[in-house]
Amino acid sequence: MHTMIETHQLNFFYGSFHGLIDINLAVAQYQITALIGPSGCGKSTLLRTFNRMNDLIENVRVTGRVFIDGVDIYTPQTDLVNLRKKVGMVFQRPNPFALSVAENILFSVKIHKTAPASQYEAILEESLRAVDLWEALKDKLHRSALQLSLEQQQRLCIARLLPVKPDILLMDEPCSALDPMSTAHIEELMRMLKVNYTILIVTHNMQQAARVSDFAAFLYLGELIEFGSTEKMFTVPKDRRTEEYLTGKFG
Amino acid sequence: MIKNPYLKEKIAFTLLFGATVLVVLPVIFVLFYIVKQGWPAINWEFLTQMPQKGMRAGGIFPAIIGTLYLVLGTLLFALPLGVLSGVYLTEYARDNGLTRLVKLAIINLAGVPSVVYGLFGLGIFVVFLKFGASILAGSLTLAIMVLPIIITTTREALDSVPQSFRQVSLSLGVSKWQTIRHVVLPHAMPGILTGMILAVSRAAGETAPILFTVAAFYLPRLPKSVFDQVMALPYHLYVISTQVPHVKLEIRYGTALVLLIIVLSLNLVAIIVRAQFRKKKKW
Ligand SMILES: Nc1ncnc2c1ncn2[C@@H]1O[C@H](COP(=O)(O)OP(=O)(O)O)[C@@H](O)[C@H]1O
Ligand SMILES: [Mg+2]
Numbered sequence: 170m171h172t173m174i175e176t177h178q179l180n181f182f183y184g185s186f187h188g189l190i191d192i193n194l195a196v197a198q199y200q201i202t203a204l205i206g207p208s209g210c211g212k213s214t215l216l217r218t219f220n221r222m223n224d225l226i227e228n229v230r231v232t233g234r235v236f237i238d239g240v241d242i243y244t245p246q247t248d249l250v251n252l253r254k255k256v257g258m259v260f261q262r263p264n265p266f267a268l269s270v271a272e273n274i275l276f277s278v279k280i281h282k283t284a285p286a287s288q289y290e291a292i293l294e295e296s297l298r299a300v301d302l303w304e305a306l307k308d309k310l311h312r313s314a315l316q317l318s319l320e321q322q323q324r325l326c327i328a329r330l331l332p333v334k335p336d337i338l339l340m341d342e343p344c345s346a347l348d349p350m351s352t353a354h355i356e357e358l359m360r361m362l363k364v365n366y367t368i369l370i371v372t373h374n375m376q377q378a379a380r381v382s383d384f385a386a387f388l389y390l391g392e393l394i395e396f397g398s399t400e401k402m403f404t405v406p407k408d409r410r411t412e413e414y415l416t417g418k419f420g
Numbered sequence: 421m422i423k424n425p426y427l428k429e430k431i432a433f434t435l436l437f438g439a440t441v442l443v444v445l446p447v448i449f450v451l452f453y454i455v456k457q458g459w460p461a462i463n464w465e466f467l468t469q470m471p472q473k474g475m476r477a478g479g480i481f482p483a484i485i486g487t488l489y490l491v492l493g494t495l496l497f498a499l500p501l502g503v504l505s506g507v508y509l510t511e512y513a514r515d516n517g518l519t520r521l522v523k524l525a526i527i528n529l530a531g532v533p534s535v536v537y538g539l540f541g542l543g544i545f546v547v548f549l550k551f552g553a554s555i556l557a558g559s560l561t562l563a564i565m566v567l568p569i570i571i572t573t574t575r576e577a578l579d580s581v582p583q584s585f586r587q588v589s590l591s592l593g594v595s596k597w598q599t600i601r602h603v604v605l606p607h608a609m610p611g612i613l614t615g616m617i618l619a620v621s622r623a624a625g626e627t628a629p630i631l632f633t634v635a636a637f638y639l640p641r642l643p644k645s646v647f648d649q650v651m652a653l654p655y656h657l658y659v660i661s662t663q664v665p666h667v668k669l670e671i672r673y674g675t676a677l678v679l680l681i682i683v684l685s686l687n688l689v690a691i692i693v694r695a696q697f698r699k700k701k702k703w
Contacts, residue, residue, distance in 0.1 A: 222591060227515070254593035264584045266603065277592045280602055326588075333592055 171198040172239075173337055173367040174219055179233035181214055181223070181391075188214045190391045192233070196384070198336075201359060201368045203382035203399065205375060207419060210388040212371040216339050219369070220256040221249055238336065254281075257335035261342045263322035265314035265329070270297075270306055273314045273325055277333045284332075296331045300324040300358055320351030324358065338362065340370040344377065356381045375415060379403050387411045454676050461674025470640040475660050476667050480675055485642055486555075486650030487624055487682065490634065493559025493646070494623040495616070498566050502619075503612060506574030511600055523575075530568035535628035537565040542632040556646040558634025565629050566619035573618065577611025578604060610694045617690040624683050627654040637663075653679040 174196035181189035189211050196202045204212040217223045218235055221242065235242050242252055265273050271289075274296050278284050284292060293310060297303040302324050306317075314325055323343060330338065340359075344352040359368055359381050372378050378385055378399065385399040387408075395402060395411045406412040413419060469479030509526075513519045541561025551557040581604050589599040605612075627635075635655035643650050657675045660667040 220591060222587065225587070225590070250593050250595050252593075253591055258591040260584070260588065260591075262584070264588050266585065266588070267607070276589075276602075277594065280594050280598050330592065 170200070172196065173198045173237070174369070175236040176218075177234040177236075179215075179218065179235060180231070181211075181218060182230040183214075183226070184228045188391055189218070192393045194386060194393060194396060196367065196369060198367045199363055199365075200383040201363050201370060201381050202384040202386065203378035204369065204371045204386050204388060205373070205378050205414075206388035206394075207414065208373060211391045212373075212388055213341050215388065216258075216341055216369060216371050219337070219339055220253050220258055221247075222253075222258065224249070254333050255335055256337045256339060257330035257333060259323070259327055259330070259338065259340040259343045262346050263319055263326055265317075265322050265325050267313065267315055269311045270314050270317070270325060271310040273329050274332065276329060281333070292332050296328040299331055299362070300328040301354075301361075302328060318351075320347055320354060323347065323351075323355060327358070327362075335366065337367045337369065340368065342371050342373065344372075344374070352377070375403075387414065389414070451680075454673055454680060457669060458673030458675070458677030461668075461670040462677060466671075466674060467678070471638070472640075475638060475656075475664050476671070480651075480653070480656060480678065482639060482642060483651040483653045483656040483675070484678060484682070486635075486652040487654075487679070489555050489643065489650060490558055490562060490630065490652055491620055491624050491686070493555055494562040494566060495620065497560060497563035498570055498619060499616060501563070502567050502570030502615070503574050506571045506578065506612075507600060507605075509571070510575045510578040511596070511604070526568050526571050530572060533628075534565060534626050535631075537561055538629040538632050540564070541629060546633055552647060553632070553634055553636075553649050554647045555634055555643060555650055558630045558650075558652075559646075561629045561633045562623045562626065565626065566622055569619050569622065570612075570615045573615025574608070574612050577608035577615070580611060581607045606697075609697045613690050613694045613697070617687050617694075620686045620690070621683050624686070625654055625679065627658055630655055653682070 172195045174194070176192050176194045179189060179192040179194075180187070192215060204215060206212055214223065218231065219237065219242075223229055223231070231243055237252065237256060241247075266276060268276070271293055274293050275289055278289070278292060294303055294307075297306060302321060305321065306312075314322060317325060323346070327338070327343075344355050347355065356377065359370065362368060370378075370382065382399045384397065385402050386396045387394045387402065387406075387410075389410055395406065395408045397407075402411065403415060406415055466479045467484065468481050470481060472478030509519065509523060513522075538561065541557060541564070545551045545557035545560050546553055549557075551560075585603050585607065586599055589603045590596065594602070630652050634649055635652045636649040637651075637659060639649060639651050653675060657672065657679065660675065661672050
């Protein structure tokens with residue numbers, strides 16, 4: 170299996186706080202990898218090192234290396250714009266722009282000028298179909314995206330990424346604002362998407378990790394405690410701390 | 421001690437309502453008084469003719485034009501400069517001691533008395549840069565006076581745009597400038613326009629800054645270039661109210677009414693534009 174993301178001795182500091190400690194991880198292409206662990210263990214921090222969104226926070230420092238598709242992304246030559254096109258992100262709270270459904274999807278297309286106006290319709294349909302929203306929204310493309318249900322908003326946020334043509338989708342607790350039904354739908358969507366995308370999902374919901382992921386990484390206090398196939402980790406965890414977390418002893 | 425919560429509610433309501441009435445009534449009274457006194461003077465001649473007989477008759481056309489030129493000139497300098505530096509300070513400048521000092525200084529500049537700006541304009545633009553008393557010098561002086569307003573409202577407008585919008589945009593591989601241009605600025609536009617409204621009102625209405633830098637006492641012709649002096653409404657009002665004896669009451673109040681109408685209609689335009697933006701961008 171092709172490795173899409175690889176870290177070597179990755180360390181991350183918020184000021185003097187050591188947020189990530191010696192992380193060595195390899196994420197396989199076209200698989201869903203879950204980052205699990207108790208709140209505050211560094212899941213979101215780790216996720217944001219892959220598209221360098223941590224750069225927006227002042228006073229942070231990174232050591233070690235991160236390779237995306239074999240390319241070190243922490244070099245002075247790294248082009249953040251291209252990196253973020255390649256590595257898309259879905260946030261915890263659905264956050265469509267206060268624009269219409271169509272304008273949300275076409276946002277990046279118009280700015281990056283990746284397609285002429287004649288292709289807009291095709292892009293809209295393709296993106297919305299990919300997240301199973303086309304039938305529901307094809308007559309409401311010019312409605313404000315904020316009028317949609319939360320689940321539809323989150324789907325829209327995923328659809329908004331697709332015209333950028335990313336290889337990797339980072340999802341930071343994408344279902345935490347959704348009800349169980351919607352959560353199940355988004356999980357199904359993830360399974361659909363993994364045919365074309367490498368997906369990393371942060372979740373504090375162990376059932377969710379068990380349901381959707383192929384691989385799981387357990388983080389604890391900034392360290393990667395255990396990493397491997399989800400099935401193995403959830404049935405025979407190697408580390409005592411993993412076991413305690415999975416059986417609900419803390420968390 | 422009052423125990424009854426309904427009674428308390430009533431008292432609170434009466435107090436708040438009463439205070440509002442006390443604020444609104446004088447404004448209505450002033451408006452009413454000016455309209456009543458000034459309306460008889462308003463006619464086509466008054467608006468389009470040169471003043472005559474030592475400003476005791478004729479119109480106020482050159483003062484109207486002068487004020488419009490000055491407002492326009494002020495915005496021409498202050499709007500781009502103010503908005504751009506507001507964007508820089510909010511979106512780009514690192515949050516360090518120097519930046520904080522600059523921000524504090526800008527806020528405090530808004531409180532400097534306008535006559536000080538007038539004196540500054542005289543020293544720098546009229547004398548040192550040799551623009552003379554001119555539209556250019558007056559506009560620049562007014563621009564410096566309203567810059568703090570524009571910068572401060574711009575910064576507030578930018579700050580009110582949710583941080584998550586910037587994050588999403590950046591995460592889509594949109595560059596920082598593109599994010600500001602396509603996401604942040606459109607959402608901040610209503611606030612920026614508010615700043616513009618305030619700036620226009622202030623520039624049109626102030627007397628002290630134009631006193632030494634542009635305003636002509638009596639100049640019954642239109643300016644030919646930006647190096648000419650002009651008459652301006654606030655100064656003209658001052659002149660016919662205190663410097664020239666025996667000017668009819670209705671001419672004075674008519675002038676005040678015209679000044680008021682200009683400022684209010686400029687405001688109205690900006691308010692309409694702002695409402696259009698609000699309707700389009702809602703979050
Ligand atoms: N912007 C920040 N500044 C300082 N510390 C932070 C910041 N963001 C997160 N942290 C700290 O880093 C640790 C990991 O945070 P995070 O990655 O958000 O955890 P998780 O997503 O696993 O809940 C926490 O202890 C948190 O307090
Ligand atoms: Mg988190």
